[in-house]
Amino acid sequence: MRTNYQINSGVRFRMLSKDQLQALFDGVLHVLEYTGLDVYHDEARDILQKAGAWVDDIRVRIPSYLVSRSLEMAPRSFTIFARDGNPRHDIHIGPGLAYFGPGPTPPNFIDIETLERRPFTRSDARIVAQVVDALPNIDFCESLGTISDVHVDLAASYEFAEMFPNTSKPIVAWSYGWDDSADIHKIAVAEAGGQEAFEKRPNYIHYCEPLSPLVSTFEALDKLIFAARHRVPLIFTPCSIAGGTAPVTAAGIITQAAAESWMGCVLAQTIRPGLPFFMGGVLSVMDMKAMIYSYGAPELSLMMAGITELAHYAGVPLWQTGGCTDSKTLDEQAAIEGSLSCFFSALTEGDLCHDVGYTESGITGSILQTAMMDEAIGYCRRITRGIEVNEDTLATEVIQRVGPNGHYLYDKHTRSHFKTEYWYPNLCDRRSFEEWQKKGSMPMRERVIARVRDIVATHQPSAVKPETEKVITQVLKAAEERVKDKR
Amino acid sequence: MSEIYQQLSTIIIAGEDEKAPGLVQKALDQGLAPLEILDNGLLVGMNEVSARFAQEEMFVPEVLLAAKAMHDGLEVLRPHLVAAGAKPIGKIVLGTVKGDIHDIGKNLVGMMCEGAGFEVINLGFDVDPEKFVEAVKKNRPDIVGMSAMLTTTMIAMGYTIKALQEAGLRDTVKVMIGGSPVDAEIAERIGADGYAYNSPTAVELAKRLVGAA
Numbered sequence A: 001m002r003t004n005y006q007i008n009s010g011v012r013f014r015m016l017s018k019d020q021l022q023a024l025f026d027g028v029l030h031v032l033e034y035t036g037l038d039v040y041h042d043e044a045r046d047i048l049q050k051a052g053a054w055v056d057d058i059r060v061r062i063p064s065y066l067v068s069r070s071l072e073m074a075p076r077s078f079t080i081f082a083r084d085g086n087p088r089h090d091i092h093i094g095p096g097l098a099y100f101g102p103g104p105t106p107p108n109f110i111d112i113e114t115l116e117r118r119p120f121t122r123s124d125a126r127i128v129a130q131v132v133d134a135l136p137n138i139d140f141c142e143s144l145g146t147i148s149d150v151h152v153d154l155a156a157s158y159e160f161a162e163m164f165p166n167t168s169k170p171i172v173a174w175s176y177g178w179d180d181s182a183d184i185h186k187i188a189v190a191e192a193g194g195q196e197a198f199e200k201r202p203n204y205i206h207y208c209e210p211l212s213p214l215v216s217t218f219e220a221l222d223k224l225i226f227a228a229r230h231r232v233p234l235i236f237t238p239c240s241i242a243g244g245t246a247p248v249t250a251a252g253i254i255t256q257a258a259a260e261s262w263m264g265c266v267l268a269q270t271i272r273p274g275l276p277f278f279m280g281g282v283l284s285v286m287d288m289k290a291m292i293y294s295y296g297a298p299e300l301s302l303m304m305a306g307i308t309e310l311a312h313y314a315g316v317p318l319w320q321t322g323g324c325t326d327s328k329t330l331d332e333q334a335a336i337e338g339s340l341s342c343f344f345s346a347l348t349e350g351d352l353c354h355d356v357g358y359t360e361s362g363i364t365g366s367i368l369q370t371a372m373m374d375e376a377i378g379y380c381r382r383i384t385r386g387i388e389v390n391e392d393t394l395a396t397e398v399i400q401r402v403g404p405n406g407h408y409l410y411d412k413h414t415r416s417h418f419k420t421e422y423w424y425p426n427l428c429d430r431r432s433f434e435e436w437q438k439k440g441s442m443p444m445r446e447r448v449i450a451r452v453r454d455i456v457a458t459h460q461p462s463a464v465k466p467e468t469e470k471v472i473t474q475v476l477k478a479a480e481e482r483v484k485d486k487r
Numbered sequence B: 001m002s003e004i005y006q007q008l009s010t011i012i013i014a015g016e017d018e019k020a021p022g023l024v025q026k027a028l029d030q031g032l033a034p035l036e037i038l039d040n041g042l043l044v045g046m047n048e049v050s051a052r053f054a055q056e057e058m059f060v061p062e063v064l065l066a067a068k069a070m071h072d073g074l075e076v077l078r079p080h081l082v083a084a085g086a087k088p089i090g091k092i093v094l095g096t097v098k099g100d101i102h103d104i105g106k107n108l109v110g111m112m113c114e115g116a117g118f119e120v121i122n123l124g125f126d127v128d129p130e131k132f133v134e135a136v137k138k139n140r141p142d143i144v145g146m147s148a149m150l151t152t153t154m155i156a157m158g159y160t161i162k163a164l165q166e167a168g169l170r171d172t173v174k175v176m177i178g179g180s181p182v183d184a185e186i187a188e189r190i191g192a193d194g195y196a197y198n199s200p201t202a203v204e205l206a207k208r209l210v211g212a213a
C-alpha cells in the first residue's frame, strides 16, 4: 500500500507566489473600483449601471464584489467544437490544457511561392486555413492577415467565408463591428444547425479589442454585446504597450490590462451569465530605439506568464501569445524568438496561445513561421508531458533481465514504449550527414517551405454541409449589397 | 554669458523639463536676445540629442523628455521670439485619420517635430477630413501630417487631401503621411508630398518640406 504518494504529471512551472497573485488581483480590483474606465457605448453603460456599477458621464467604476461575481460566473472549463464533429479538432479548455494557433490582421503576408512580402489577399485566408487544418500541433485558426482585395468593410466577412470551409479546427473570428460579426455568425450557425444547436456546441470564438489605457471603445463593446446575446465564446483582449499605453513595469501592465479585460467580463456575464470568456491581453514592450511593439522580446513571455497565472488564479482561461518574432524573414532569429515564446507559453498552460506566425513585429503574417513553430510546439509538448514514474516505466525488472553488458534494442519493453516515450520530428533533421546530403543538403528553412507547399497541394480538409455553402454565398451577396453605396 | 547657453543645452539633453522655463526666463532677464537663446542654447542641445539618438546612444523616452524640455522652454521664449519678429521653422497640423485610433506613433512624430523647432497642432485621433480642413483654415500651417495604421483607414488620407483641394487649401500646405501600412508608393498615389517610416526621418522630411534642411 502507498500513502501520501504524490504524482506530478507533466512539468511544473510557477512564477508568482499566491501572495503576489493576490496582490495583483487586489490591484486590478482597486483600478476598476477607484479609477474606472471610459466606456464609449451608451447601452453598455446602462447595463453596467443597472448591474451595480457607478457611472459618472462616460467614466464607469465597478465595485469589487461585482467583478468577483462576474469572474465566478465565467466558466473555467468548457469545449469549443469542431464544425464537422471530428473529436480530434475539439478544443477542451481547462486546467493543464494549452492550445496554439495563428493571429489576426497583419497587413502583409509572405507569399508561399515567391517568398516575397506583399499585401494579404483573399486566397491567403484559404491557404492559411488549409495549412492550419493539416498541422498536427496547431489547434485553432486565425487568418494572419487583413484581406486587401475586397471592399474594406468586408475584409472580416470574406476572411471567415474563406477559412470556414477550409478547416474544421475552431476559428477565432475577428471583425470590425456588428454587421460583419452577424455575417460570420450566420455562417457558423448554418453549419451548427441553428442558433439553439450552436449554443449547445459552439464552433467558433469571437475576438474583441478594447483600447489601452482604460478605454472601452464603441466597436469593442458593440461586438462584445453581439457575442453575449448570441452566446458566442468571447475573447476580450487589449494590446497594451509597456512604456507606451501601459506602465513600463511588468506588474503594472498586467494590472492595467486585466482591468481592461475584466470590464468586458463584467459586461458579458451581466448580459449572458456563464458565457465562455477568455481574458486578455497581449502584453509586450515598445523597443525604445527601434520604436516597434516587440513580438520577440523576452518580456513578452514574462508578462504573458504573469497575466496567465493571474487569470487562472481568478478562475478564467487566458488568451496567450507566442510563436511570433520581430524578424523579417524565416531565419535563425525567427526560430529562436518563436520557439522560446512557445515553450514558455506551454509551461504556463496559457489556454489559447495565438500569434503563432506573426513576423516583423506583427506587420507581416507568415504561414511558414506557423509551420516551423508547429515543430517547436511538438517539441514543447513532449517536454511538458513530463516523465511518467510507475513500476513499468521504472523498469527495474527489465534492467535485471538485460543485466550488465546486454542491450535493450531487442527487449519487448523497448518495443512497447519507444513510440510513446519519444517525440519524432517532422522537420528537424536527424539523419546522417551522407543521407542529408543525398536529399539535397536542405536547411530547415527550405524544409519548412517544402512542407507548406506540399500541404497546399495535397491536403483536403473536410467539407462543410451543402446548406452552409449556400448560406456563405447568400451572406456575401447581402454584404456586398449593404456596402455597395459606401465608398 | 556663454555659461547660460551651456546650461540651457545641458538641461535639454538631460530632459530636465521642470528647469527649462526658469532658465529661459533667467536668460531673458539677463537681456540676451531671444533668437540667440534659441540658436545658441536650446537648439544646440536639441541637435546634440538628435545626433546621439542617431548613434543609438540615447533612447526614445530620453529624446521625448528632451523634446518636452524644449517645448516648455519655448513656451516662455515664443512671445519674445514673435515680438522680435522670429518665427518657428514651420507649423504642422497633425492627426490620425478618420476611423483610426492608433496614436502612439503620431504623437511621437509630433513631439520630435516640436523638439526640432516646429510648432505642432495635434488634432488627436479619428480626425475626419472636415476637421483637418477647419484646422488648416484656422491655423494656416505649412504642413499637414496624417497618420494611419490600418489598411482600411489609409484611404481616409486620400479623402482628406481631396477635401483640402475642394476647400481650395491644397496649394497652401505640404502633406506628409506615415503609419505602418503606408509607403512611398501610396504617398504618390494619393498625392501627398512625402512619407516617412519613423519619427527621426519624419523630422527630416518636415524640414525638407519647409525648405529648412
Ligand code: B12
Binding pocket: A104, A105, A106, A107, A108, A145, A146, A174, A175, A176, A208, A209, A210, A211, A212, A213, A238, A239, A240, A241, A245, A286, A291, A292, A293, A361, A362, A363, A364, B099, B100, B101, B102, B103, B104, B105, B106, B108, B109, B145, B146, B147, B148, B149, B150, B151, B152, B176, B177, B178, B179, B180, B181, B195, B196, B197, B198, B199, B200, B202, B205
Ligand atoms: C498598439 C496597437 C493597437 C492599440 C492602439 C493604442 C493606441 N493608443 O494607439 C489598440 C489595441 C487600441 C489597437 C486596436 C486595433 N488595432 Co492595432 N495595433 C497596435 C500595434 C501592436 C502597435 C502600434 C504602435 O503603436 N506602434 C508603435 C509606434 C511607435 O509605431 P508606429 O505607429 O508605426 O509609428 C511610427 C511610424 O509609422 C511613423 N509614423 C506614424 N504616424 C506618422 C505620421 C506621419 C505624418 C509621419 C511622417 C510618420 C508617421 O513614425 C512613427 C514613430 O516611429 C500594431 C502592430 C505593430 N507592431 O505596429 C497593431 C496594428 C496596427 N493594429 C491592427 C488592427 C487590425 C487593429 C484593430 C482593427 C483590431 C481590432 N479588430 O480591434 C483595432 C483598430 C481600432 C481602430 N479603429 O483604430 C493591425 C493593422 C492591420 C491592418 N491590416 O490594417 C496591426 C498591424 C496589428 C496586426 N498585426 O494585426 N491596436
